[in-house]
Amino acid sequence: xxxxxxxxxxxxxxxxxxxxxxxxxxxxxxxxxxxxxxxxxxxxxxxxxxxxxxxxxxxxxxxx
Amino acid sequence: xxxxxxxxxxxxxxxxxxxxxxxxxxxxxxxxxxxxxxxxxxxxxxxxxxxxxxxxxxxxxxxxxxxxxxxxxxxxxxxxxxxxxxxxxxxxxxxxxxxxxxxxxxxxxxxxxxxxxxxxxxxxxxxxxxxxxxxxxxxxxxxxxxxxxxxxxxxxxxxxxxxxxxxxxxxxxxxxxxxxxxxxxxxxxxxxxxxxxxxxxxxxxxxxxxxxxxxxxxxxxxxxxxxxxxxxxxxxxxxxxxxxxxxxxxxxxxxxxxxxxxxxxxxxxxxxxxxxxxxxxxxxxxxxxxxxxxxxxxxxxxxxxxxxxxxxxxxxxxxxxxxxxxxxxxxxxxxxxxxxxxxxxxxxxxxxxxxxxxxxxxxxxxxxxxxxxxxxxxxxxxxxxxxxxxxxxxxxxxxxxxxxxxxxxxxxxxxxxxxxxxxxxxxxxxxxxxxxxxxxxxxxxxxxxxxxxxxxxxxxxxxxxxxxxx
Numbered sequence: 283x284x285x286x287x288x289x290x291x292x293x294x295x296x297x298x299x300x301x302x303x304x305x306x307x308x309x310x311x312x313x314x315x316x317x318x319x320x321x322x323x324x325x326x327x328x329x330x331x332x333x334x335x336x337x338x339x340x341x342x343x344x345x346x
Numbered sequence: 347x348x349x350x351x352x353x354x355x356x357x358x359x360x361x362x363x364x365x366x367x368x369x370x371x372x373x374x375x376x377x378x379x380x381x382x383x384x385x386x387x388x389x390x391x392x393x394x395x396x397x398x399x400x401x402x403x404x405x406x407x408x409x410x411x412x413x414x415x416x417x418x419x420x421x422x423x424x425x426x427x428x429x430x431x432x433x434x435x436x437x438x439x440x441x442x443x444x445x446x447x448x449x450x451x452x453x454x455x456x457x458x459x460x461x462x463x464x465x466x467x468x469x470x471x472x473x474x475x476x477x478x479x480x481x482x483x484x485x486x487x488x489x490x491x492x493x494x495x496x497x498x499x500x501x502x503x504x505x506x507x508x509x510x511x512x513x514x515x516x517x518x519x520x521x522x523x524x525x526x527x528x529x530x531x532x533x534x535x536x537x538x539x540x541x542x543x544x545x546x547x548x549x550x551x552x553x554x555x556x557x558x559x560x561x562x563x564x565x566x567x568x569x570x571x572x573x574x575x576x577x578x579x580x581x582x583x584x585x586x587x588x589x590x591x592x593x594x595x596x597x598x599x600x601x602x603x604x605x606x607x608x609x610x611x612x613x614x615x616x617x618x619x620x621x622x623x624x625x626x627x628x629x630x631x632x633x634x635x636x637x638x639x640x641x642x643x644x645x646x647x648x649x650x651x652x653x654x655x656x657x658x659x660x661x662x663x664x665x666x667x668x669x670x671x672x673x674x675x676x677x678x679x680x681x682x683x684x685x686x687x688x689x690x691x692x693x694x695x696x697x698x699x700x701x702x703x704x705x706x707x708x709x710x711x712x713x714x715x716x717x718x719x720x721x722x723x724x725x726x727x728x729x730x731x732x733x734x735x736x737x738x739x740x741x742x743x744x745x746x747x748x749x750x751x752x753x754x755x756x757x758x759x760x761x762x763x764x765x766x767x768x769x770x771x772x773x774x775x776x777x778x779x780x781x782x783x784x785x786x787x788x789x790x791x792x793x794x795x796x797x798x799x800x801x802x803x804x805x806x807x808x809x810x811x812x813x814x815x816x
Contacts, residue, residue, distance in 0.1 A: 295700075302699040303681050313693050317749040318700050321669070324662040324751070325705065328712045 289319045355380040356517040357813060360574040361601075363520065364422045367414060374414070374425025378407035378469050381427045385471070385518050388816050391499060393491040394513035396432050397440055398472040403427065406469040413467070422577040422601060424467030429519040431507050432473040433480050433556035434460055434565075439470075443556045445478045446489050446686045447679055457554025458586045459523060459565055466581040471519050474509025480525055480558045481672065482506050483690035483746050495537060495739060496814040497780055502739045504537035506530040510568045511538035515814055521569040521578050527558045528664055529758025531566050532770035536783035537739040539772040539809070541800065542568035543575050544758075546790045547765035548593035550579075551586035559671040561591075561710075562664065562762050571810055572769060572800035576600035579793060595791045603794035604801040609646030611799060613786075614727040615639060616760075619657040620736070625754040628737030630776035635733050638773040638784045638803065642731065645802050649731065654723045655716055660763045661755035663716055666701065666709035673698020690748050697749070713763050720764045721789075728795045733757055734770045734783040758785065767793045771800045772809045 290298065295315045299306055306314070350358075355377055358366070366372035382400050389395055410425035435441045435453035442448045456464065464470070475493040477484050482505060484492045493508035495501040496516040503512045507524030511534030514522055524531040526544035535542030543566050550565045557563055567578035579600045586592045620627050620635070627635065639649050673680070676687075676695045684692050724730060736754055740746070747753065761768035768787035775781055788796040804810050 298700065302696075304696055304699055305681065305684055306696070310693060310696065313748050314697055314700065317693065317697050317752070320749060320752040321662075321665070321697070321701075324658070325666060325708075327656070327659055327662050328666070328705075328708050329715075330708075332708070332711050 289322050352380045352383060356384050358520070359571055360422060360426050360520050360569060360577050363426060364424070367425050368419060374407040374410040374469060375404065377425065378403050378427050378471070381471055381519060388516065389518055391816065392494045392496055392512050392516055394474055394493050394509040394516065394518055395429065395472045396442060396444065396475050396490045396509070399439055399470060402439070403469050403471050410467050410469065420467035421581065423463065423581050425469060426520050427469045427471045428463065429471050429474045429510065429513050429522040430460060431476050431510050431523050431525060433476060433525060434523055435554040436460055436470070436473065439473065441473065442489065443479045444476045444488055444490060447683065449489055453554070455554070458551035458588065459582055460554065462581050462584070474513055474522055476508055477506035478688050478691040479556055479676065480506040480527065480530055481691050481694055482528065482530065482750060483688065483694065484508065485688040485690045485746065488688045492742070494742070496816060497539065498778070501741055501780065502537065504534035504739055507534045507568065511535055511540050511542070514538065514540040514568055514570055516816055517813065521567055521574055524566060524568045525555060526564050526566055526762065527562045528668055528762050529756055531568060532734055532758045532768060532785060535568055535770035536734040537781060539781035539783070540568055540570055541572040541575050541769065541771060541804070542566065543579065543767060543769040543793065543796065544761065545579065545583065545793060546593070546767045548591050549595055549767070549791065549793070550582045551589045551592055553586055553588040557675050559668040561671065562667060572771065572797055572804055573601070573604040575769070576604040576797045576801070593791070598794050600793060600797055604797045606794070606798040607646070608799050608802045611647045611729065611795065612727045613642060613647050613649045613729045613731045613799070614652035614724055615649050616654050616730055616732040617651050618653060619757060619760070620733040622657055624658060625736055627733055628776065631733060631735065631737050631782050634773045634782035635784055639731070641803055641806055642799070645806055647799065652723055652727065654760070655719045657755045657757070657760065659712070660716055660760040661751065663709050663712045664756070664759040664763045665751045666705060667713065669694070669698045670701050670706045690746060693748050717764045720760070724789065728788065728792070729799055730787040732785050734785045738776060738778065738780045761785070761787045766790055767796050769796050769800045771803055773807070774809060775812070
């Protein structure tokens with residue numbers, strides 16, 4: 283994934299959480315930070331660059 | 347009339363019960379009464395039902411009997427008692443999604459699948475427990491007690507179609523509806539030793555079913571045997587203009603497909619998924635898998651190991667899509683009424699707020715690549731075979747992790763990502779008596795081959811004659 287997906291610190295994550303519109307407790311933020319960082323680590327498997335041919339269809343069709 | 351005990355009646359297969367009713371040897375009313383009595387007697391230990399609709403079921407059963415006496419036979423589901431996961435909207439009957447947010451919600455109309463089942467003459471016994479909004483976590487702060495595994499109530503039944511799996515295994519219904527976004531049919535089917543099939547994305551309407559992830563959600567049947575799932579799918583499959591993802595697939599006789607021999611069927615074994623760097627099957631599960639491969643070969647199928655994309659690729663691809671879409675669906679409630687969600691559900695639904703559009707689109711692109719690569723790997727093969735579970739289910743005392751995707755990769759996610767049909771098939775029991783299972787997946791819209799292979803395996807093995815002692 284793109285370099286913008288560098289894992290945020292808890293402080294950076296808290297600042298970002300304030301912009302989401304969610305009402306979050308400190309405990310929520312702690313759990314969500316761990317979950318997000320874990321997800322980002324797994325997302326390193328998703329390629330960064332794509333050919334135009336890889337654009338997804340508007341409607342997902344398993345029969346194409 | 348045939349002299350069957352209550353226990354005999356509740357362990358009949360759908361096909362067998364249908365034959366008895368067609369001959370006049372059994373009534374839908376007697377069958378329904380037997381199930382209602384058994385629910386009353388033992389479900390307090392399992393909590394598989396959140397709502398039992400006894401009066402409605404008995405009225406439907408009497409109607410079915412009247413029709414059959416008059417010569418009207420609607421098909422194999424006529425007079426068959428079934429349950430519905432409580433995310434299926436039911437006219438005049440509460441549909442809670444197992445959530446405080448929907449505790450008093452009474453829909454005005456039935457989900458399209460429910461309408462089809464009712465039209466086929468099926469008898470609705472009630473609504474079955476699930477994980478809140480089908481999100482894959484059972485926590486004590488949800489409004490109904492957690493569903494327990496009928497093989498050992500200290501264990502989880504799997505989910506999110508938990509009540510569906512538990513009720514079928516415990517002979518509390520003959521079939522049930524589940525839904526599968528990341529494995530929610532195959533997971534409880536595996537842990538409860540039932541059969542269950544996630545149809546091809548688009549084959550069965552999702553209209554009137556609470557969504558979790560628009561582009562991955564599927565609705566499908568669960569039953570004690572694969573043959574019974576096929577009979578249910580005969581009723582469920584078909585285009586629905588009210589579901590934008592609904593496909594116009596040709597009509598197939600799935601019941602007939604379940605009787606087909608499988609000699610010459612070519613099966614690609616995805617061994618690398620369950621023997622990869624991120625996970626290893628339990629010893630019993632590994633032995634069950636090897637034995638299942640041997641049985642398939644004995645039945646005449648050609649089973650060969652094939653290399654597919656890494657299981658972790660499907661896992662993260664599906665997880666990013668579910669996390670983002672679930673947030674979009676539930677965003678308003680997680681902002682305005684977060685306290686109404688269970689603590690795990692709330693955080694899983696909140697997490698999507700932190701994912702960017704770029705990350706979501708990348709996952710969609712990745713899905714397309716995985717679809718194409720999977721199709722290429724399957725070239726020359728009719729089916730994919732792989733494990734359905736890493737080992738036994740979790741024990742209730744162990745708290746469920748908030749973000750379960752940080753553990754082992756999901757063995758079921760590949761076929762959600764690719765949209766292919768995939769079934770769970772019981773392949774024995776471990777040393778503690780807990781069920782083992784494998785998956786069979788077909789090409790898109792080739793449920794027929796999946797059902798043929800699953801049913802052939804069940805006929806060749808003794809596992810369908812073993813039921814939990816309750």
